[in-house]
Amino acid sequence: QQPVQSPQAVILREGEDAVINCSSSKALYSVHWYRQKHGEAPVFLMILLKGGEQKGHDKISASFNEKKQQSSLYLTASQLSYSGTYFCGTEYSSNTGKLIFGQGTTLQVKP
Amino acid sequence: AAGVIQSPRHLIKEKRETATLKCYPIPRHDTVYWYQQGPGQDPQFLISFYEKMQSDKGSIPDRFSAQQFSDYHSELNMSSLELGDSALYFCASSLGRGAYEQYFGPGTRLTVT
Numbered sequence A: 001q002q003p004v005q006s007p008q009a010v011i012l013r014e015g016e017d018a019v020i021n022c023s024s025s026k027a028l029y030s031v032h033w034y035r036q037k038h039g040e041a042p043v044f045l046m047i048l049l050k051g052g053e054q055k056g057h058d059k060i061s062a063s064f065n066e067k068k069q070q071s072s073l074y075l076t077a078s079q080l081s082y083s084g085t086y087f088c089g090t091e092y093s094s095n096t097g098k099l100i101f102g103q104g105t106t107l108q109v110k111p
Numbered sequence B: 001a002a003g004v005i006q007s008p009r010h011l012i013k014e015k016r017e018t019a020t021l022k023c024y025p026i027p028r029h030d031t032v033y034w035y036q037q038g039p040g041q042d043p044q045f046l047i048s049f050y051e052k053m054q055s056d057k058g059s060i061p062d063r064f065s066a067q068q069f070s071d072y073h074s075e076l077n078m079s080s081l082e083l084g085d086s087a088l089y090f091c092a093s094s095l096g097r098g099a100y101e102q103y104f105g106p107g108t109r110l111t112v113t
Helices: none
Strands: A004-006 A007-015 A018-023 A030-035 A043-049 A054-057 A060-065 A070-075 A084-091 A103-111 B005-007 B011-015 B021-023 B030-037 B044-048 B053-057 B066-069 B076-079 B088-095 B108-112
Touching: A007 A018, A018 A084, A018 A103, A030 A060, A030 A070, A030 B066, A043 A060, A070 A084, A084 B021, B005 B088, B011 B021, B021 B088, B021 B108, B030 B076, B044 B076, B076 B088
Parallel strands: A007 A103, B011 B108
Antiparallel strands: A004 A018, A018 A070, A030 A043, A030 A084, A054 A060, A060 A070, A084 A103, B005 B021, B021 B076, B030 B044, B030 B088, B044 B053, B066 B076, B088 B108
């Protein structure tokens, strides 16, 4: 039931773009995206509800494809501060808030 | 802006001892979640509370118990600690149950020796 994230790791140069995918074999109610730096708490990025909506702020955006049960996180013009591990947290039932996280995608941005 | 507060930040215990972790949610947040994260792993959902009632349960061992109090703070009680319980324990809070943003606290690093 754990969602699958891809790729597992990615290395970028500053200014490059990246896409991180999160796929589920089970119908999703919502997808939450977090970034975590080593030894720190996960930081909330955005939440998407089923319905195929797309959200974004600044240079980070995300989409939710209900047909494919997949969400994608788009990072454009990456900055050094984007480095960290990105987790998608999936919610399968409404009204619980119980998140099942993917295994994480490690992103390293180099100067 | 106020954030989630967790105490203690670090805790060292011996096998078979007990530990109590505390979580103070963001003001006005009525829902609290507990997650356990081992080294290099993703956060694992343990248990959640909404309006002081248990809302959902995940992979929480029977040796662990938790509750949410009238002021909405929550405590995770862990007994008969095992080496495998060593992990980062995060508390998160949200304004409502369900598809609401969950804000994580800084975590409590528990080391069992």
